[in-house]
Amino acid sequence: MHIIIVGSGRVGENLASFLISDGHDIVLVETDRNLCSIAASQLDALVLCGNCTDPQILEDANIDEADVFVAVTGSDDSNLLACMLAKEYKVPKILARVIDPRHERVFKKIGVDLIINPERIVANYLGKLITRPKITDLVILGKGDGELIDLTVDSKKTIGKKIGDLGPTDDFLIVAVYENENIIIPKPDMVLKEGMKISILVKTERASEILNNFID
Numbered sequence: 001m002h003i004i005i006v007g008s009g010r011v012g013e014n015l016a017s018f019l020i021s022d023g024h025d026i027v028l029v030e031t032d033r034n035l036c037s038i039a040a041s042q043l044d045a046l047v048l049c050g051n052c053t054d055p056q057i058l059e060d061a062n063i064d065e066a067d068v069f070v071a072v073t074g075s076d077d078s079n080l081l082a083c084m085l086a087k088e089y090k091v092p093k094i095l096a097r098v099i100d101p102r103h104e105r106v107f108k109k110i111g112v113d114l115i116i117n118p119e120r121i122v123a124n125y126l127g128k129l130i131t132r133p134k135i136t137d138l139v140i141l142g143k144g145d146g147e148l149i150d151l152t153v154d155s156k157k158t159i160g161k162k163i164g165d166l167g168p169t170d171d172f173l174i175v176a177v178y179e180n181e182n183i184i185i186p187k188p189d190m191v192l193k194e195g196m197k198i199s200i201l202v203k204t205e206r207a208s209e210i211l212n213n214f215i216d
Contacts, residue, residue: 004029004066004091006052006082007073008039011097011118015070020044027061052082063089072097072116083112132208134215136197145204148175153196155216164188172202172210 001024005012008030016026016039026045029052030036036049050057052073063069069086071079071094079096080103086094087110095114098104107115121140128138128147139148153159158166163174163186176199177184177192184190192198202210 001025001067002062002065003027003068003070004058004061004063004086005070005072006030006079007071007097008032008035008047009072009074011072012070013039013043015072016043016045029057029061052078053085055085058082058085058089063091066091068093068095070095074099076100076103080106080110083107084110087111132211134211140204141201147202147204147207149200149202149207149211151198151200151211151214153192153194153198155214157216158192158198158214159194161192162188163190163192166213171206172200175199175201 003019003024004027005016006029008016008028012028012030016028020026020043026043028039028043028045028047030039030047030049031051033049036047039045040047046061048057048060052058052071063086066086066089069083069091071082073079076099079098083094083096094112095116096107096112097116097118098107099117099119101117101120104115124140124144125138129135134151135149136152137150141148167174174186177186177190178197179193200210200214
C-alpha cells in the first residue's frame with residue numbers, strides 16, 4: 001500500500017519503520033528540518049520537509065495514489081487540517097492522532113476513520129495491569145470494548161481442568177495456549193497444566209468477573 005504519514009515524532013517514525021518492514025510504500029511529511037534529516041537517514045522512505053497542510057506538499061507525496069493517510073503530528077489543528085485535505089483528495093482510509101479528547105468530535109464529524117489518543121491508550125493499559133496484577137499482558141481491542149488477556153495457569157481453578165469445562169461463553173473465549181513458548185490452538189478436551197500461559201478474549205465490561213474464574 002501507498003501510505004502517507006505526517007509527523008515524524010516518536011509515533012510517526014516508529015509507525016513508518018513498522019510499515020516499511022511490512023513491505024509498504026511510505027512517504028513521511030515533516031516540517032522540522034532536523035527531524036527530516038534524522039528520518040531520511042534512518043528510514044527507507046521518501047521524506048518530504050514541508051507543511052502537511054500545503055496541498056503542493058501532499059501532491060508531491062502522491063496523495064492521489066494514497067491508500068491510507070495518517071496524521072500524527074503533535075498539533076490537533078495541523079492533524080485536523082491535514083485530514084480535511086486528505087478527504088478532499090478522497091483517500092480511502094484516514095487515521096488521526098488526537099491530543100485533546102475534547103477535539104475527537106470534530107475529527108469524527110469530518111469523517112476520520114480512526115482516531116487515536118496514544119496517551120489515553122497507555123494510561124488505560126497501565127491502569128489495567130496495576131489493578132489486575134495476575135495479568136502478564138493485555139491488548140485492548142475495538143473501541144475499548146474487548147480485551148485479549150494473557151494469564152499464567154497457577155490457580156486451583158484452572159490447573160488440571162479441561163478447556164471445554166471452563167468455556168466458552170457469550171462473554172469470553174480461550175483463544176490460545178502457550179507451552180514451552182510454543183503456541184497451541186486450544187481444543188475442548190485439552191487439559192491445562194501449571195505454568196502454561198493462556199490468552200483469553202473477553203468483553204471488557206465482564207472482564208473482572210470472568211477473571212475471577214481463572215485466578216485465586
